[in-house]
Amino acid sequence: MAQHKTKPKLDEKSFLEQYNPADFERPSVAVDVVILTVKNRQLEVVVVKRTEHPFFGFLSLPGGFVGITESLDAAAARLLKSKAKLERVFLEQLYTFGSPSRDPRMRIIAVAYYALVPPEKLHGIKTQMVSPELLLAFDHNAMLEIALERIRGKLEYAPISTELLPEQFTLRQLQDVHETILGRRLNKDAFRRKMLASGQLTPTGILETGQGFRPAELFRSKEQGTAVNISQGQSTSVKGSQKQIKAKVRLNPKKGTP
């Protein structure tokens, strides 16, 4: 055997010798979070670069162990805050991954969560475009895939798409988000009708400006609250401005003067 390979090779073996997984009575439980956003008609996911073995140098989803007195939801919210500085965003449990071989070090059962956030809240946070080429550590590609399936399905009956937009948005922006998630174009008229009839949107009477064409009315989502209620921190209102839209307070003539 070549012994002179002095490169500090990952000493996984000695770890396993010392802590044989077969001796463990209990698995560890971790939480991994699929944090998704839509930016420029493109799905992106928050990733971190691994600095430890296994998958050293690979990208992975942010994750961490669940404290012994901490609920799963609280652990997910804590990770969201510590790894992506996110605090009051849509967060929901996704699926639990428990293959005995999913982590070569030891038995770790991972409860996956997914979060939806507008891109404005991710300044300075590392993201990657969601694509078939994206390679993640562990079974994190499976987690990402299941998260996408979940939101695609949920899009049809739950008002989750507004979680990916600023507080105020136009119907065109909302349609862009839907088209990006579903990966196909949608009918404009039908989309408008369905959204307006759903009762999930509140018209603000404010029109966007600065677009070079007829301005659209801004809407906001009816208060729904996040899926996971974190009873820490207080209700801070989200900034309602987006880069290409400068909302000017002006009544929609249609609403004001019939």
Added chain:
Amino acid sequence: MAQHKTKPKLDEKSFLEQYNPADFERPSVAVDVVILTVKNRQLEVVVVKRTEHPFFGFLSLPGGFVGITESLDAAAARLLKSKAKLERVFLEQLYTFGSPSRDPRMRIIAVAYYALVPPEKLHGIKTQMVSPELLLAFDHNAMLEIALERIRGKLEYAPISTELLPEQFTLRQLQDVHETILGRRLNKDAFRRKMLASGQLTPTGILETGQGFRPAELFRSKEQGTAVNISQGQSTSVKGSQKQIKAKVRLNPKKGTP
């Protein structure tokens, strides 16, 4: 406390410092299974009587700890077999419950599964009618509630209702199952049209007999496989008879002589 044996030097200091299995308090991980069936137009769930504290004497869902080398799916399948003698049935992961106080003894994280089985497979197994009066131990009422939500939602797009019927069944039986799960009556014509158009059913050309009125054609579900594939045991075909139906092999005149 110098040990006689020096700890092996590991490259992954941070990993060991943070997650030394000897120091890190880990939760136990259990699997609980919501086993549902429909009997006489009534939803029923498999329960066991607790013989230990806490909730001594209460009813609970069948459950047990996950083996250290066992996948979650395998643990659920094992419990299904040991507690209800069920082997090749629809089984799917539901949700993971991790409140630190959900078990007063110790921290136990429970991965809930749900299974759908025809009532014929539950001879000798204790079940309870699903009703608001049913009181279960721990957070098992929440598990049951989430299982019901899941199947109600899934009924609309997935062929899961056939899992609650014998291999061959009439459209009326299928509609009964749907009505029981949804808790409301459905339109007969629309139900027939939708089911036949869905491509999920295969007509057998066989008619039921002994009903005292015009016999209905028997259908079977197109092979789909169970959600959780258990690679133990072999493919045994399910008995196709139900108590009130004696299927006689006779061609459906409509199909044979147009």
Added chain:
DNA sequence: CAAATAGTGTCTGTTAGACACTATCAC
């Protein structure tokens, strides 16, 4: 024959897709 349910045909109301048209901004 009567009773009871299976299965078919048809009308209607709702909704999504398609398309045409008008409205309103920046330039």
Added chain:
DNA sequence: GTGATAGTGTCTAACAGACACTATTTG
């Protein structure tokens, strides 16, 4: 005015609900 998109109106196709009608069994 021109260019571009917002928003409305209307026709059509697909489909679910409703109901009437025929078909087929047991007794």
